[in-house]
Amino acid sequence: MTEPTSYRDVPHVPVLLAEVLAALAPLQGARILDGTFGAGGYSEALLEAGANVVAIDRDPRVLPHVERLGARYPDRFQFVPGTFSELDALADGAVDGVVLDIGVSSMQLDEAERGFSFMQDGPLDMRMSADGETAADLVNNLPEAELANLIYAFGEERKSRRIAHVLVAARAEAPITTTAQLARLIEKAIGRKPGDSHPATRSFQALRIAVNGELDQLVEGLFASERLLTEGGRLAVVTFHSIEDRIVKRFFAPEKAEPVQSRHLPMTVREAASWGDVQKAVKAGEAELRRNPRARSATLRSAIRSAVPARAVNYQGLGVPEPGRA
Ligand SMILES: C[S@@+](CC[C@H](N)C(=O)[O-])C[C@H]1O[C@@H](n2cnc3c(N)ncnc32)[C@H](O)[C@@H]1O
Missing domain, CATH: 1.10.150.170 (Putative methyltransferase TM0872, insert domain)
Structure with a gap:
C-alpha cells in the first residue's frame, strides 16, 4: 500500500476504532446504526465485520463516501441524511447497536x-x-x-x-x-x-x-438511542471535549450525578437504571496517538441497554452549560 503523501490524502482516520468495534460486539449479522457517518470509517469496519449498517450524517458532503460503501455493500448498507437527534425516527426498524462519534471530521476541519x-x-x-x-x-x-x-x-x-x-x-x-x-x-x-x-x-x-446546536443534538441523540435500543442493545459514544464527555457519563449513570429527591420520602429515590455494564472511559493508546494525534482528546464511553422503559428527555443533572447563566 502506498503511503499518503500529505494529511489531506487521508480523509479521516477513524478514532478508537478497535475499541468501538469491541464495545458494539457481537457484530456478525447485527444491525448497527452509525449516527455520525463522516468518511464512513466506522461503517466500513462494521460492514467488514459482518454487520448491517444504517448510517446518518447531517453533512451533504459525505455523499462520495456513501456512494463508495453503497457500491461495495448494496444489500447491507443504507444511508439516511439527517441529524442523530432523530435517530430513532430515521432508523427504519430495530437495531442492535448505536455508535456516535461526536464532533467535526478531518474533512470539515481541513476544508x-x-x-x-x-x-x-x-x-x-x-x-x-x-x-x-x-x-x-x-x-x-x-x-x-x-x-x-x-x-x-x-x-x-x-x-x-x-x-x-x-x-x-x-x-x-x-x-x-x-x-x-x-x-x-x-x-x-x-x-x-x-x-x-x-x-x-x-x-x-x-x-x-x-x-x-451540538449539545442539544448530543442530549437528544442519547435519549433517542435509549428509545431505539431494546434490552441488550449497545451504545458507544466517542466525544472530544470535557463538556460532552460529562454529559455522556452522567447520562449513563445518573445516580452518580444528581439523585432524584422525593418530597414524600426522607430517603433518596433512585430510578431503575436504563443502562447496565457501563464501561469506564477509554482513551487512545500510545500507538494510536503516534498514528493519529487527533485521537488525543477522544474519549469512548459505552453501555448496554437494560429492560427498563426509556426515560423522557431530561437535561437535569447532565451538566449541560447554559450561556444565559454564565
Ligand atoms: C468525527 S466525524 C465521524 C467520523 C466517522 N466515525 C468516520 O470514521 O469516518 C463526525 C461526523 O458527524 C457528523 N455530525 C455531527 N453532528 C451531527 C448530528 N447532530 N447529526 C448527524 N451528523 C452529525 C458530522 O457532519 C461529521 O461528518
Whole structure:
C-alpha cells in the first residue's frame, strides 16, 4: 500500500476504532446504526465485520463516501441524511447497536471554506449542514454580554468578556468575516503564551457548538438511542471535549450525578437504571496517538441497554452549560 503523501490524502482516520468495534460486539449479522457517518470509517469496519449498517450524517458532503460503501455493500448498507437527534425516527426498524462519534471530521476541519479552523483562512461559517446561522452571524450580531456568555459556557474560556469586548469594538468598524480575522482579534484580546494552544481554540469550539446546536443534538441523540435500543442493545459514544464527555457519563449513570429527591420520602429515590455494564472511559493508546494525534482528546464511553422503559428527555443533572447563566 502506498503511503499518503500529505494529511489531506487521508480523509479521516477513524478514532478508537478497535475499541468501538469491541464495545458494539457481537457484530456478525447485527444491525448497527452509525449516527455520525463522516468518511464512513466506522461503517466500513462494521460492514467488514459482518454487520448491517444504517448510517446518518447531517453533512451533504459525505455523499462520495456513501456512494463508495453503497457500491461495495448494496444489500447491507443504507444511508439516511439527517441529524442523530432523530435517530430513532430515521432508523427504519430495530437495531442492535448505536455508535456516535461526536464532533467535526478531518474533512470539515481541513476544508478552509467550511470555516471551522483558525489554522487556515476561510469564511467564518462552521455549519455542518448547509442551513441556519453561521459563526459570522453570531460574532457580528449577538449583544456583547451574550457573546461573552456563549464563549464562556461552550468554550470554558475564562477570558470571554475581554474577547467579546474586543470583537464588538472591531465589528463596529467593519464586520468580522473570516477565520483568520477572528483568530487575530482573539489573540489581540488575550495574548498568546509560547507552548500554549492557540488562544482562539476555546472560542472556536464555543462558536461551533452554538452554530450546530451540538449539545442539544448530543442530549437528544442519547435519549433517542435509549428509545431505539431494546434490552441488550449497545451504545458507544466517542466525544472530544470535557463538556460532552460529562454529559455522556452522567447520562449513563445518573445516580452518580444528581439523585432524584422525593418530597414524600426522607430517603433518596433512585430510578431503575436504563443502562447496565457501563464501561469506564477509554482513551487512545500510545500507538494510536503516534498514528493519529487527533485521537488525543477522544474519549469512548459505552453501555448496554437494560429492560427498563426509556426515560423522557431530561437535561437535569447532565451538566449541560447554559450561556444565559454564565
Ligand atoms: C468525527 S466525524 C465521524 C467520523 C466517522 N466515525 C468516520 O470514521 O469516518 C463526525 C461526523 O458527524 C457528523 N455530525 C455531527 N453532528 C451531527 C448530528 N447532530 N447529526 C448527524 N451528523 C452529525 C458530522 O457532519 C461529521 O461528518
